[in-house]
Amino acid sequence: MAAFGWLTHRRRPATARSVLAGEAAAEAARKNEQAAGQAARGTAPEPAADEPVFPVVGDERAAAFFDLDNTVMQGATLFHFGKGLYKRRFFERRELVRFAWQQAWFRIAGVEDAGHMQDAQDSALSIVKGRRVAELTSIGEEIYDEYLADRIWPGTRALAQAHLDAGQKVWLVTAAPVETATIIARRLGLTGALGTVAESVDGVYTGRLVGEPLHGPAKAEAVRALSAAENLDLDRCAAYSDSYNDVPMLSLVGHPYAINPDAKLRRYAREHEWRLRDYRTGRKAVRVGIPAAAGVGAVAGGTAAAIALHRRRA
Known part of the structure; x- marks a missing residue:
């Protein structure tokens, strides 16, 4: 997989479902931002004295896009939402065991396993089918306080705040449900979130996704669609x-x-002279390349599952 089409043309041919998922995520993100209005921003933790944030300059046509799991937050977001749903009796103990195993694997391997995503998605969506969006959004707020608030990487949070302070918008981009991601973004004082969109009719989940989970190429499609709508210059x-x-x-x-790169991304970033930083061990940033001038609740467990649970046994 060393030779990707997007390395030369910055665009890999995406499937129709990837494009649909990306466009749906961008539309949901913009609607959520408009609905939120000018919400008060959270207070960013100060970076350690020996860990200055990457330089950011003001630029109205620039924005920052942050992956969520292991980038902004320690571990898998959906695992913790799954724990919250289990606590509220959304599924059985045997499913929680599988959920815990997936989290343990994620923490040890440090990478996502896309091969499990389709099976997990089907299982997860069956959990929320027929549930009201408002109900799961409210539960998502509670779960954030219970499990996620203390798992944010201060260093990455400071990076996001540097973009905000420079007058740029900052978006989370994640395979987690868009409602879940939006809650996290709002709590951190970010602009909004791009996430997996689950279909709902009259405020009730149908058990289907719009497109596919926002993963891999679908994330790029979402960023591309949002950037076009926001008149951003991706360069x-x-x-x-x-x-x-x-x-x-x-x-x-x-x-x-x-x-906090996984092994493959670390090698790839060094080969392409991208800048790195690892907050997991306290190591200082490996400075590579030129300084930067860049300058959901709802399915909260619903697709919590969608990415983190293994196949649900009948």
Whole structure:
């Protein structure tokens, strides 16, 4: 997989479902931003004295896009939402065991396993089918306080705040449900979130997705669609991720950064002179390349599952 089409043309031919998922995520993100209005921003933690944030300059046509799991937050977001749903009796103990195993694997391997996603998605969506969007959104707010608030990487949070302070918009981009991602973005004072969109009719989940999970190429499609709607110049934008799976998104922007990278992304970033930083061990940033000038609740477990649970046994 060393030779990707997007490395030369910055665009890999995407499937129709990837494009649909990306466009749906961009539309949902813009609607959520408009609905939120000018919400108060959270207070960013100060970076350690020996860990200055990457330089960011003001640029109205630039924005920053942050992957969520292991980039902004320690571990898998959906695992913790799954725990919250289990606590509220959304599924059985045996499913929680599988959920815990997936989280343990994720933490040890440090990479996503796309091969499980379709089976997990089908299982997860069956959990939320027939549930009201408002109900799961409210539960998502509670779960954030219970499990996620203390798992945010201060260093990455400071990077996001640097973009905000420069007058840029900052978006999460994640395979997590868009409602879940939007809650996290709002709590952190970010602009909004691009996430997996689950279909709902009259405020009730149908058990189907719009397109596919926002993963890999679909993330790039979402960033591309949002950037077009926001009149952004992708060459002036920045993107941050820990995962090699996000090379499509990272390659799309002019300022890609590897944060807490998995082994494949670390090698790839060094080969392409992208800048790196690892907050997991306290190591200082590996400075590679030129300084930067870049300058859901609802399915909250619903697709919590969609990415983190294994096949649900009948």
